[in-house]
Amino acid sequence: MQDLTFRVQRYLPGKDSKPYMQEFTVPMRQGLTVLDGLIYIKENLDNTLSFRSSCRMGICGSCGMLINNFPMLACHTPVEELNTDTITVKSLPNFPIIRDLVADLDPLFEKHRSIDPYIVMAETGDLNKLTAQFLQSGEELQSYLQFAYCVKCGLCMAACPTVSTDEFFLGPQPLCQGYRYCTDRRDTGAKQRFEKADSGHGVWLCHLAGACSEACPKGVDPALAIQLLKRAMVFDSLRLRKKPEPATPAQPIAESKPKIEVPEFTVKQ
Amino acid sequence: MTTNATSGENRHLPNRLGIKGWIWGGNYTIERYLYTLHRITGLGLLLYITLHLVMNGFRLGGAESWTDLMSFFSGPGFKFGEYLVMAAFIIHALNGGRLILQHLGYTLGKPKPPVYPYVDSLRRRRPILWIMLFIIAALAIYVLVEFVT
Numbered sequence: 001m002q003d004l005t006f007r008v009q010r011y012l013p014g015k016d017s018k019p020y021m022q023e024f025t026v027p028m029r030q031g032l033t034v035l036d037g038l039i040y041i042k043e044n045l046d047n048t049l050s051f052r053s054s055c056r057m058g059i060c061g062s063c064g065m066l067i068n069n070f071p072m073l074a075c076h077t078p079v080e081e082l083n084t085d086t087i088t089v090k091s092l093p094n095f096p097i098i099r100d101l102v103a104d105l106d107p108l109f110e111k112h113r114s115i116d117p118y119i120v121m122a123e124t125g126d127l128n129k130l131t132a133q134f135l136q137s138g139e140e141l142q143s144y145l146q147f148a149y150c151v152k153c154g155l156c157m158a159a160c161p162t163v164s165t166d167e168f169f170l171g172p173q174p175l176c177q178g179y180r181y182c183t184d185r186r187d188t189g190a191k192q193r194f195e196k197a198d199s200g201h202g203v204w205l206c207h208l209a210g211a212c213s214e215a216c217p218k219g220v221d222p223a224l225a226i227q228l229l230k231r232a233m234v235f236d237s238l239r240l241r242k243k244p245e246p247a248t249p250a251q252p253i254a255e256s257k258p259k260i261e262v263p264e265f266t267v268k269q
Numbered sequence: 270m271t272t273n274a275t276s277g278e279n280r281h282l283p284n285r286l287g288i289k290g291w292i293w294g295g296n297y298t299i300e301r302y303l304y305t306l307h308r309i310t311g312l313g314l315l316l317y318i319t320l321h322l323v324m325n326g327f328r329l330g331g332a333e334s335w336t337d338l339m340s341f342f343s344g345p346g347f348k349f350g351e352y353l354v355m356a357a358f359i360i361h362a363l364n365g366g367r368l369i370l371q372h373l374g375y376t377l378g379k380p381k382p383p384v385y386p387y388v389d390s391l392r393r394r395r396p397i398l399w400i401m402l403f404i405i406a407a408l409a410i411y412v413l414v415e416f417v418t
Binding site: 097103219227 | 291296307374381
C-alpha cells in the first residue's frame, strides 16, 4: 500500500510566533484512521507532537480537528474515506490554539454552562429529593433524544460561519442544548433560557447555514434544534406556545412482603 | 449574556476564521453557499438602494442635471448592472422566504433518532431547496430575456 503524507499544523507557544505546517510520511494500512496516523507520528517520528484523544471510538469527542479543511473527529475518520494520499490536519478553527493540534475548548464550555444545560425544577424542587421517577411517553422522549447525544466535541462551533465572525455568539452547541432542556417535560426553566437566547449574540444570529449539522459526528442536528428554539420563542412571545403539561411522577411500587425472609445483617454497617 | 468566552484567547493563540469563515463555504453543502449568497445579495441590494436614493437627489438640481446623469448610466455595463440587481432581488426574496419558513421550524420535520449514516433535517428536505433554485433560475432567465429584448 502507498505511503501517506500527513501535513500537520505545529505551534509551540513561546517559541513560534504563528503556526506552520510540517510533513510526515505514514505507512498506509487497511482501516487506518487519522488518529492512528497521528499516534504513529508521535510514537515513531516526532514525540513532541501534541494532540488530544481518549476513547478512539467517537464517544468522548476529544479528538476534534480540521481534517482536509473539514471539522471531524480524528478517530472517526478512516483515511480511505478521504480519497487522497495527502492529509492536512489543523487545530479546530474558532478556538484558540494551546499547542499543535490541541484547541482550547473553554469558550465552548463557558457558553454551554451559560444556557443552564440541566433540568430546572421550580415546582417540584431538587431532583435528588424526588421519591419516584417521572413518567414520559415515547413521543416526549423523541422530542429531545436526538439532541441529547451531543458529545461536546466543538465541531459544530468550528463549522459555524457566525461563530467565526462573532466571538460572543452563543453558537450551535449551547443553543441546541438549550432547546434540548426546554422541550423536556420535566423542565420548567424554558423562560430563563429564552431570555438568555434572546440576547444580541443569541439565537437570532443563526442564519441557517446548516454547517453545524453537517459537521456533527453524532447526528445531533443542531441546526434543527436552533430553528425549533426560535419557533418556541416566537410562539411564546405571541402567547401561542402550547405549554407542555408538567411531568407526573410514577406511583411508588406497592410494598410487598418478600417470600423468603431476608436475613439480618451479620456485619455491622 | 455574561460570558467569559474570550478568556481562552488571552492565554492562547487566537484561531478565529473571521470574515473568511463566512465567505468561504469550503467542503460544505449548498445551504452553506446560499448563506453566503444571501448576505452578498443583501449587501448588494443595500448598496443599490443607497445609490438609488442619492441619484434621485439629483432631481433637485433640475431637468438638465438629471438628463446628464441618466445618459451617463445608459451604457451596456450599467444595463448589465441593473440585471444583476434584479437577479440579486430574486435570489434574496425567494431564499429569504425559505429562511423565514425554516427559521420558524417549518419544512424541517421533527427530531429523529440519529441512525448511521446520519442525515440532517436540511438534507432530508433537500427537494424543497431544489424547487426554490429552479424557480430562481427560471425567473432569472425570464428577466434576462426581458432585459436583452
